[in-house]
Amino acid sequence: MLFNSYSFIFAFLPVVLLGYFAASRLGKLAPVIWLALASLVFYSFSNWQFVALLLASIGFNYLIGWLLISHHLRAGPRLAVLSAGVAGDLFALGIFKYAGFLVANFNAVFSTSLAVNILLPVGISFYTFTQIAFLVDAYRGKVARYALPHYALFVTYFPHLIAGPILHHRDMIPQFESSDSKRPSPHLILCGLIIFGVGLFKKTGLADGIQSLVALAFNQAAPSFDQAWIGALAYTFQLYFDFSGYSDMAIGISLMFGIFLPLNFNSPYKAASIIDFWRRWHMSLSQFLRDYLYIPLGGNRHGALLRYVNLMITMLLGGLWHGAAWTFVAWGALHGVYLCINHAWINYGPPIPRLLARPARIVAFLLTFLAVVIAWVFFRADSLTSALFVLSKMADPGQIVFGHTEMIQGALIAIYAAIAWLAPNTQAIMGYDHKNRRVGENFGAWRLRPWLVYGGALAFAFGILGIQQHSEFIYFRF
């Protein structure tokens, strides 16, 4: 089921919301069970054949977690249990996500014709990572014992299940256990509606609105220089508005239930360095990769050289997490190289004179954006050949069309760029503070309150009017 569908907005969400608050009269556990069941129903609408896999994954990880938390095991067996748990998770992920990729590469190398046709269960990358983090923390002794319904809800919670944000058990389960979240809060519901409306508009109005321009670069036999750039930039903004729209909608929905989800975006295209970009783009994934891959690998604790190696490994695996294809590996590798250069510049580059600080920042901002756009070409292309072809067109100003059509398309891109670069983001507008569980604190006193309410209503209405059939979120396929 899609957030941007009439059935979700007008049927599923209101029913689940009413049921949740009604169930709270039956005790603290009833709303948790209700929400977990509703999440399974949500998942089964389009992925019914993988519900069993999801349940098996929850059961397996809960059992492993229980063994790790119980403290009855000595150090050696504990490590073995953790290894078995993580290996089990990665094995399932490998089978469903990477088996086809491995077989295709095997065929290419050994000229065989083995065939593997396995459907990718939606959300598997997200719920696998979420649970690996849980197991690792359980091993580190950072996890209290959780009841099974709370744990099941933590994994299946429908606002995040399909495309994140990647949740952390220490952030979420206490919220599910709290009594506060089970009482309807008109303030949180209002804020949730506004944030959901903004997210819906980002998805159906902005991301879907620019989708057709992407084909100029990626679905044409021979795009010109300007068409290749328009297509690449269109994808850059489509992906941002699509994924950040989804994340806003997830945060908004969750707020209506009184649950604060972590932020996933913080105006990433305003970044003035690649390090800064990764602090703003898909933040929950960046944090996961940092805490559960980069730091365990050694992070920056073993000298400069190993730091760069660790960065490269982290980004390569981060790329592969997005999809089983060499294009994603190339994308990850490119960002790994960018990060290494960025760190090297910080450590070894010349200091910028104060007088040049502002122009240098503008150059850094442009360079960062350019680097990100180039990397997105690999992310979007069907193959490395196709990516290199598009990039070759972007580097060849010999053929320029720039007719009436391209001018209008260029103007459209400029509007999107202006929104991404100049407009405040949703959390800034709404005063969303995930850490302190606050949102819209100044709402009551604010003279702009009617603007927010009616502006949000307008965004919500335009979002509804923009709903198209079958417009999936791009990150569903990861």
Next chain:
Amino acid sequence: MDKSIKDIFHFLCASLLVVVTAAALNFVVDPLQIFRPARLFTAMYSQDSRLQDAGLIRSQDFDTVFMGTSLAIQFRQSDIDRILGVKSLKLAMIGSSSREQAFVLAAALTRQPRRVIWEVDDWIFHDTPEIDANTHLPADLYRGNARGIAGYLLSGTVAREAAWIMARSIRPLEPAVARLTSEVLFKFSVFRVDDINTLQANEDVGATYNSKRAIAAFKYITDPVRAKYLKDDTDYDMKVRVFERDAITLIAANPDVTFDIYLPPYSILQWVALRDTSSETLKSVYAFSAYFCRRLMDFPNVRLFDFRSVRDVTHDLNNYSDVIHHSPAVDLKILSWLAEGKYRVDRAQPTVYLDRLTSQVESYRIEDKKR
């Protein structure tokens, strides 16, 4: 009452107001003419035939339906009417599959036309997703069911087009709006039904259709890197199954409708490309073609025309913009042949024209200078 509760109420009411206003605008202006032919506002049409056809079927008067792929997209209804003495409605869709064509034809046949003229390529018969999973064709709007109508009324894109058509209907604004109308921003940019997906008057036909372009296209598709796509088209059983499901079912269900089905005159280069890169594909296409011709002869309401071996056209590469797409001049020839009954397949010898094509393809040699 809690201020937030009041604001939730305001939020929902304001949203509802905007949505209802847009729906009212869509209903009144009705850009696709789903509810009524355009009277209050200027009729405008879209080049997106998968969308536009849903409205045309409801708003136009016709006794003949013209269907096909890009090979049939540039025909003018006025030419069809003049040459064949009918009142036609062109519903051809670029790159359409037999599933899409059969679905749209079935919707058009509910208006009880007497005749269907159907341009058929063998490659339209391939497995495609269910019609309801087709993101480009609004199936429920064709069906006219509640979901389709609601989707139309609640569409912001339609509302934008409706507002634009409304502005264009206000006389002082008309020149400015007309100047700003561009297909990039607005889908409904065509004034007359006859102009939908036809060549513009200012188009240089000679520059679009010439042997240089045809040969360049031939070289492009036979390049070893891309030639593998030609080799994909060998699944005879799948084609037969899809042909039976889409075409035969429709023909059998409408015995009172005459189906004039024609196989278009591709340039000889199309066949030579298959001959030189994938003889397996060519064999499969011939085999399916033979089945196709024989099977259609079972139906008294079908008249089959095979233009694929009309040498004067197919061997003159100046008629083509690539290896298959022919010029508007050939469009007119096709209509004349249909009117005269030329190249009609004989029920007793359904593969005569196919045999002629086969020998033409075998004997054709590309001159070195063309390569």
